[in-house]
Amino acid sequence: MKNSTKLDVDLFENLKLELRRGCLIVAVLAQLRQEHYGYTLRKALDDLGLAIDEGTLYPLLRRLETQGLLVSEWREENKRNKRFYKLSRQGELILQQLLQEWQTINASLERILQEA
């Protein structure tokens, strides 16, 4: 019984991770319509209810930048060098498309859940 509960928890965590993966990309892109460096971006997302750890955020930012969706530059702030990220032109276009897709999926899910 104890094992079965642990399996359920693991299963839920895995499924939650899959569900969050795509949402995090949209959230990060949307939040970076304003310029942020990593720490303030994490704080901003956390304040809005979407916690993301540094081990997930920084590799994601790096990947999105490699894909051309973000631009970044190193600048000094509070006597420390920080890397500031912002949505690129291509990133804005992709974000619009992703938001449309998100709304379509969301509407479909709501209909499916109402039917159920």
Add this chain to the structure above:
Amino acid sequence: MELLDRYLQAVRFWLPRKQQDDIIAELGDDLRSQIEERESALGRPMNEDELVTLLQQAGHPLWVAGRYQKQQALIGPVLFPLYSFVLKIVALGYLVPWLVVWIVLTVFVPSHRASDPMLTLAGGWASFCTNIIVIFGSVTLAFAILERVQSAVSALQQWDPRKLPRPKDRVSRVESVFGLVFSIVYIAWWLSLPRYGALIFGPIAGFFSLNPALHTWYLPLLAPPSIVAVQQCVNILRPQWTWLRAAAQLLSDSIALFIFIALTKFHPYLIPAGTANLDAQHTQALVKLNQVVSWSILCVIIGICIALIVHAYQTVRELRRMSKGSRNGAAMPASQAL
């Protein structure tokens, strides 16, 4: 801050060389910002335990660095089913036969046994482990390379569903008919041996003949092909009974194995014909012929053992499929479940 520096150094070690400075600067800034914020909330510097907790929450250096790596899996989810299939084929097609050959040679050929049984076992085990490591390593390496060039593999990009194999839910009637014809010809040939057997020996027939003790096994040797012939007849009428083919072959293999193991006890297989007195040349030829027959019987035993393992696996698979089908009810026609 010594702990933080140690942490960042450990993460740096596992990072891609070109990105090390960049990533460490960014990660270090994030962690320092967290520490400053925590200290500001506490109104005092963080103690060592609190710093340890914060770094533990950030994750093990290996795990943190691993998130920055492009390739996370040696063999990805696309190729993994094929990789797993190839490993099974290699295990069944090479390692199992290797094991069978080793067991048969150790049991039947004294020169393959060391003086101490434990030494024989240790030597065999060491060779088997080496084979496993080399073969599995080679397959894994090949697939790891394929994983990195798979986008260039045209077979995964251009394919036609019509070329996929048909489900094996029935035994082909054409296969059964041809198999039956072959079985009948073989049985007829075997039955004709007493009358025309001398022709097989050709010019040496006057000098050598079979050991009379072997005659006892003449008719029992018809059992394996007869069982297969009956199965082929039934499968022409009931092609959906796929389990019957596997089970009949398993039974046939078991009987054949029993007979051939029994035959090993009847050395010499060939003896001088009648009261013929053999000269030195013919005596030497007789010894060599008996050696050839011995080795041939050994090879047949190895072959049957391998076939037995394969057919046992197929029988279990067919019976499982049948039991699943009967549990699912409508999924399998009643005639197949019988």
